[in-house]
Amino acid sequence: MIEIRGVSKSYNNGAIKAVDNLSLSVRPGEIFGFLGPNGAGKTTTIKMMVGLLRSDSGSIVINGHDVEKEPLKVKASISYVPDYPEVYEKLTGLEYLTFLADVYRVPRAERMARMKHFLELFNMTDAVGDLIQSYSHGMRQKIVLIGALLPEPEVFILDEPMVGLDPRSAHNLKEYMREHCDRGKTVFFSTHVLEVAEKLCDRIGIISHGRLIACGTMEELKEQAKNTGSLEQIFLELTEA
Amino acid sequence: MRLWTLIKQQLHVAFNLSALRWYARYDRKKLAGGVAIAVAVIASLVPMYYYVYLQFLDAVFLAGLTIGQPEILLTLSLVSASFIVLFFGIAFVMSTFYFSRDLSLLVPLPLTPGEIVGAKFAVVLVQEYLTVLPLFLPALIIYGVRMGTGIAFWPAGLAVLLLVPVLPLTVVSAAILLLMRSTNLGRYKDFLRLVGMVLLVVILLGINVLVTKLAPLTQEDVLALLLAEDGLIRFIARLFPPALLATRALVAGGVASVLNFLGYLAINLAGIVLTLFLGERLFYRGLIGGEEVAARKSVSQSRLERKMARVSSPAAAIAAREIKLLVRTPIYLFNSIGVLIIVPVALLLPLLMGEAVDPLLAIFLQPGNRFFVNLAGAAFIAIMGAFTPASSRSFSREGKQFWLSQVIPVPPAVQIRGKILYSLLLCLLSVPLVILLSVFFTKWSPPELLLVIVLGLCGCLPAVTSGLLIDLLRPYLNWDNPQRAIKQNMNVVLGMAVAALCYWLLYLLAKHLYRVGFSEYVIYAALAAAALLLGYIPYLVMLQIADRRYRDIVAP
Numbered sequence: 001m002i003e004i005r006g007v008s009k010s011y012n013n014g015a016i017k018a019v020d021n022l023s024l025s026v027r028p029g030e031i032f033g034f035l036g037p038n039g040a041g042k043t044t045t046i047k048m049m050v051g052l053l054r055s056d057s058g059s060i061v062i063n064g065h066d067v068e069k070e071p072l073k074v075k076a077s078i079s080y081v082p083d084y085p086e087v088y089e090k091l092t093g094l095e096y097l098t099f100l101a102d103v104y105r106v107p108r109a110e111r112m113a114r115m116k117h118f119l120e121l122f123n124m125t126d127a128v129g130d131l132i133q134s135y136s137h138g139m140r141q142k143i144v145l146i147g148a149l150l151p152e153p154e155v156f157i158l159d160e161p162m163v164g165l166d167p168r169s170a171h172n173l174k175e176y177m178r179e180h181c182d183r184g185k186t187v188f189f190s191t192h193v194l195e196v197a198e199k200l201c202d203r204i205g206i207i208s209h210g211r212l213i214a215c216g217t218m219e220e221l222k223e224q225a226k227n228t229g230s231l232e233q234i235f236l237e238l239t240e241a
Numbered sequence: 242m243r244l245w246t247l248i249k250q251q252l253h254v255a256f257n258l259s260a261l262r263w264y265a266r267y268d269r270k271k272l273a274g275g276v277a278i279a280v281a282v283i284a285s286l287v288p289m290y291y292y293v294y295l296q297f298l299d300a301v302f303l304a305g306l307t308i309g310q311p312e313i314l315l316t317l318s319l320v321s322a323s324f325i326v327l328f329f330g331i332a333f334v335m336s337t338f339y340f341s342r343d344l345s346l347l348v349p350l351p352l353t354p355g356e357i358v359g360a361k362f363a364v365v366l367v368q369e370y371l372t373v374l375p376l377f378l379p380a381l382i383i384y385g386v387r388m389g390t391g392i393a394f395w396p397a398g399l400a401v402l403l404l405v406p407v408l409p410l411t412v413v414s415a416a417i418l419l420l421m422r423s424t425n426l427g428r429y430k431d432f433l434r435l436v437g438m439v440l441l442v443v444i445l446l447g448i449n450v451l452v453t454k455l456a457p458l459t460q461e462d463v464l465a466l467l468l469a470e471d472g473l474i475r476f477i478a479r480l481f482p483p484a485l486l487a488t489r490a491l492v493a494g495g496v497a498s499v500l501n502f503l504g505y506l507a508i509n510l511a512g513i514v515l516t517l518f519l520g521e522r523l524f525y526r527g528l529i530g531g532e533e534v535a536a537r538k539s540v541s542q543s544r545l546e547r548k549m550a551r552v553s554s555p556a557a558a559i560a561a562r563e564i565k566l567l568v569r570t571p572i573y574l575f576n577s578i579g580v581l582i583i584v585p586v587a588l589l590l591p592l593l594m595g596e597a598v599d600p601l602l603a604i605f606l607q608p609g610n611r612f613f614v615n616l617a618g619a620a621f622i623a624i625m626g627a628f629t630p631a632s633s634r635s636f637s638r639e640g641k642q643f644w645l646s647q648v649i650p651v652p653p654a655v656q657i658r659g660k661i662l663y664s665l666l667l668c669l670l671s672v673p674l675v676i677l678l679s680v681f682f683t684k685w686s687p688p689e690l691l692l693v694i695v696l697g698l699c700g701c702l703p704a705v706t707s708g709l710l711i712d713l714l715r716p717y718l719n720w721d722n723p724q725r726a727i728k729q730n731m732n733v734v735l736g737m738a739v740a741a742l743c744y745w746l747l748y749l750l751a752k753h754l755y756r757v758g759f760s761e762y763v764i765y766a767a768l769a770a771a772a773l774l775l776g777y778i779p780y781l782v783m784l785q786i787a788d789r790r791y792r793d794i795v796a797p
């Protein structure tokens with residue numbers, strides 16, 4: 001469950017308003033797609049949700065915990081995949097995963113089962129003993145992804161997760177997101193791939209210049225835009241300057 | 242002038258000029274804060290600099306004057322500045338040449354490898370001026386003013402000053418280019434390179450010792466040195482012969498000055514040409530494939546499972562992560578462990594070879610002086626701890642990966658404890674040295690040895706926690722090559738200054754208690770307690786601010 005209320009964030013002492021009085025909520029069991037042109041404020045919003053940036057005003061509540069007031073409780077119930085994964089190059093994939101399992105306190109039996117499952121799923125079993133330095137871009141993306149999946153978080157937050165993944169991995173990730181939500185958990189992700197958003201998401205939010213300009217199910221979006229075409233047409237129409 | 246454009250661009254990046262200009266325009270407050278910190282760092286060093294270094298230079302000048310060779314001051318500071326550039330240049334050059342992030346952008350551009358090496362060389366050179374200036378400039382001024390030299394001395398002095406770091410850096414660059422080329426060998430590359438760097442230091446020191454040892458001095462020799470017109474100067478310059486040319490260029494006067502200067506200039510230019518030549522030939526062959534790491538090791542299923550099954554607490558996991566990252570990054574390892582090797586080697590070589598020190602050592606080791614020997618042992622451990630500043634760059638080192646520390650559900654206090662644990666483990670590295678010291682010289686009994694080690698580790702604590710606090714307050718995360726996380730990080734200097742202050746306080750305490758006449762054991766206990774207290778205060782402060790800092794630091 002995610003509850004964002006009236007959140008604003010500006011950079012450079014107010015010179016750039018990256019997020020402007022944004023409110024939205026995501027219910028448990030929902031996949032929420034976060035769309036918007038480059039520089040609209042998606043990454044900024046996500047960073048505020050995971051505690052990497054402080055909002056100037058407003059509040060963000062995740063699983064009933066305020067991000068500002070109870071950061072540890074929030075952190076323990078989410079996991080996050082950044083848009084550009086900077087990871088410890090000098091650790092092996094496996095060491096990175098065990099490090100995350102340790103800090104999220106994943107019990108032994110669970111961590112072993114999940115590691116094996118996800119490594120197979122994303123075809124990383126063979127590479128897991130190598131230094132991350134030797135990984136390709138997509139492999140790095142996948143190791144960060146697996147690391148984020150290990151704690152089986154209540155809320156899963158991803159910033160453009162499909163970028164760089166091969167078709168099979170992207171497909172597996174989408175399947176996983178669906179299963180995850182069917183178990184009553186929440187997924188929040190930003191993307192530029194409108195087909196993915198259209199097919200996968202229960203609800204979609206479109207942000208432009210830091211403001212939420214549309215939010216709802218596909219049907220609701222169509223109504224709002226008075227356009228019965230594809231998500232692409234709606235997106236282009238709504239974000240026209 | 243493509244090279245010139247490249248140099249300008251590189252300097253721009255290295256000194257963050259665009260960012261500075263940006264701050265000057267849009268965020269004056271932040272800029273002012275940065276300047277204030279820089280000023281504070283420098284100011285904190287001024288007293289030590291003044292009382293230790295400048296006074297020392299002055300004394301050298303006066304001593305030289307009494308034997309009619311005041312130029313010793315110039316030669317000595319030239320030689321020592323050159324050696325400092327030489328030693329500190331090793332990790333600096335390697336990191337800048339080979340581990341800069343922008344190399345993957347530069348290499349595909351239509352530039353020759355020599356041009357890239359030239360530009361990177363310029364970056365290191367300009368930064369070395371920051372080291373050479375405070376070392377050599379005072380010597381020039383003291384000599385110039387006290388001798389009342391003519392006007393020509395000053396431009397000549399400036400020219401020499403600008404040349405001082407050039408030659409040592411070309412030597413280092415050439416050595417590193419060769420080293421990297423010859424160790425670009427796949428799996429054990431990192432290890433070989435570390436060994437190479439250490440060997441380089443040992444060789445440089447070895448040459449040094451050999452030169453001084455070649456001709457053992459007799460009484461008459463010493464007399465001759467003192468009496469000959471520039472005997473002592475020539476003697477010192479044997480360590481680094483070009484320093485003789487530079488000294489003469491400054492003091493000979495007339496045509497001799499010009500000729501000596503031209504000679505000095507020519508040697509420096511030759512060094513640059515050599516570096517560019519080797520760069521053109523070797524740079525890419527040491528660099529390309531440098532990213533390649535150990536080939537895919539197939540991990541057996543059972544091993545994989547065993548590794549997966551290893552569970553540890555978050556604090557232990559963090560300490561283990563720090564250690565792995567340290568051990569696997571040659572630059573970090575060299576910076577942390579290098580001191581532990583260089584300092585003792587530098588101390589021991591002359592000790593082992595010189596007979597003159599034996600009587601001194603004997604006096605020092607007299608039974609009555611046991612108390613001081615024990616304290617000196619503990620101080621050695623503590624000072625080595627401060628020279629292995631793992632803590633004052635602990636946050637900076639995380640760099641662009643700091644986001645991970647911010648999103649994991651581990652309380653910042655626990656993460657900090659993990660870092661303290663890791664830093665103290667590094668301090669333990671000097672223990673084997675102390676044991677060696679005991680075996681060869683001080684002959685401590687086991688209880689004494691234990692006392693020395695425990696007291697020394699207590700002494701490390703203030704350095705560790707205050708360094709960590711400083712780095713937590715202003716981490717430098719946006720570095721572009723690993724060396725910059727360490728050397729260009731003012732936190733390290735600041736941390737050492739604070740550690741020095743703590744040690745000074747401890748010294749005062751010991752002195753006072755000794756004067757009052759307390760027993761040896763009371764003094765040990767008091768020192769340990771005081772050190773722990775000094776170490777505990779920064780820790781408490783960190784606990785207070787950690788949550789806020791972890792939330793507010795914006796990772797790049």
Ligand SMILES: Nc1ncnc2c1ncn2[C@@H]1O[C@H](COP(=O)(O)OP(=O)(O)OP(=O)(O)O)[C@@H](O)[C@H]1O
Nearest residue numbers: 011012016018036037038039040041042043044045
């Ligand atoms: N560190 C920063 N400093 C200053 N301004 C920033 C910073 N990061 C982002 N911005 C500005 O904030 C605004 C929103 O950026 P953000 O990264 O949130 O966009 P985004 O929606 O994620 O874009 P993209 O689709 O390109 O990833 C942009 O105008 C950007 O210039």
Ligand SMILES: [Mg+2]
Nearest residue numbers: 042043044083
């Ligand atoms: Mg983004």
